Amino acid sequence: MGVKKIVLAYSGGLDTSVILKWLAEEYNCPVIAYAADIGQKEDWDAVREKGIATGAEKVIISDLQKEFVEDYIFPAFRANAIYEGTYLLGTSLARPIIAKEQIRIAKEEGADAVSHGATGKGNDQVRFELAYIGIDPTLKIIAPWRTWDLNSRQKLVEFAKNHEIPVPVTKEKPYSSDENLLHISFEGGMLEDPWTEPDEGMYQLTVSPEAAPDKPTYVEIEFSNGDPIGLDGEKMDPLPLFLRLNELAGTNGIGRLDLVENRFVGMKSRGVYETPGGTLLRAAHMALETITMDREVMRIRDSLVQRYADLVYNGFWFSPERELLQTTMDASQKTVNGVVRMKLYKGNCTAVGRKSVQSLYQENFATFEEDDVYDQSDATGFIRLNGLRLKINALQKSGLEGRIANYYD
Structure with a gap:
């Protein structure tokens, strides 16, 4: 696959740092490292410096916080969106805005391919790539985790050391x-x-x-x-x-x-x-x-x-x-x-x-006290009509079919 320039969704962590170097070597072309600021706590100067040191032609950091709230979070909450009754879609809503900006940068920089660091077992690969396709299906998509042989953390660390990519000497989190x-x-x-x-x-x-x-x-x-x-x-x-x-x-x-x-x-x-x-x-x-x-x-x-x-x-x-x-x-x-x-x-x-001035709740309708707007006797016919099919069903089940005919007389 001939590729001229790649825009990589980049975080500065081990995975995307290795991917950045791997892409440059594998495709022998410039790679732009792009990071989206959507509210995470990050040392963006360090991210930029590491990206350049790892071989990026350019590092672009986009502040998308305002757009994220207005165009993604608020629309989803207008819909009361919730997945499987509990999950409020925090990661799911973040991926499309990251992908949208990535494609904008690709067009602006003359890139013909985009890449991400999502693994082949998770949802994010699907979210990124469906977003790419939904916005600009002409771009080539590169998913390293599905094609390379660096399929373990040990191999990633070895690759990083061999290419002088800094590997933080910190206690690994258990998650x-x-x-x-x-x-x-x-x-x-x-x-x-x-x-x-x-x-x-x-x-x-x-x-x-x-x-x-x-x-x-x-x-x-x-x-x-x-x-x-x-x-x-x-x-x-x-x-x-x-x-x-x-x-x-x-x-x-x-x-x-x-x-x-x-x-x-x-x-x-x-x-x-x-x-x-x-x-x-x-x-x-x-x-x-x-x-x-x-x-x-x-x-x-x-x-x-x-x-x-x-x-x-x-x-x-x-x-x-x-x-x-x-x-x-x-x-x-x-x-x-x-x-x-x-x-x-x-x-x-x-x-x-x-x-609310547009409230549909009217106290004078809902009150249990005496009122002039609701005739409680109207409920009699309402209940009879709604109970008609229940009565017929009960008579049928009890074997009193003959009484059904009389019920209509």
Whole structure:
């Protein structure tokens, strides 16, 4: 395969450093190392220096934090997206934005190929490559882990040493982790045994619920068209607002998750996640929907949530079906405007107040006290009509078919 120039999704770690050198040697062409800043804690100067020292023609670091919140996190949360009932898609949402910027750089730099460091057993290879194909199918895709013979950490280290690539002399963590604005994930190593409890020292974004403050924290979140726009009466831009939600939730021990999920590639995988701000945001958003969204609209929308989440998890962000569902989800949010008061306490976040000028909840309809807007006797006919098929079914099962005919007389 003739390749003129490659853009590599690069982190500066051992894997992508080895890949950078390997690509340059294997394809004998320039390689641009590209790193996406989506909120992970990183020494970007060190990443740039290491990339150049490892042989990159150029190192490009793109700050995508604002776009990540506005164009990926918020749309998914407008849809209440959740995978298999628990996972808030922190890694799944990060891959398409990384891939999109990678392709933009490839076009700008005149590259004809893109590469990534995802292994052949995980979901990320699918997410990256479906994104590449969905945006620009003319680019060549290089997946080293599926083609080379460096299939163990020992071989990677040997390759690195032979090519004078620095290998950090640090105590190896008993798991791997991946961080962005929405979450941090942990998997592998000690976590591969689903019976092993995660070590408390592993967590980075949240305090343990036991160590959280003994006094609850209250926060009021304002929404417009399903998106958060303010906290405690102060209007805020999306990025600082989301960072503040992370801080508030993390301080109160909110957002930890330990699950075994079904990977798209066919195997089960145990992962541990911290998603503090996202957990808080989703709970508040759903609370506001209870008073602002029509019942039947909500039921139709809810019937599509799992399909939407599956598409995102499986890597189909840049697909016509995800875009179609997004349009539907966004249309359902036109009335989701108002304020929710959340109580944060020792790992729990609970809605304790919600209000909206577009609220469908009317106290004079719902009250148990005397009212002038609801005639309770109307319920008699309503119940009889809804009970008609149940009555016929009961008569049929009890062998009283003859009485059915009389029932119609």
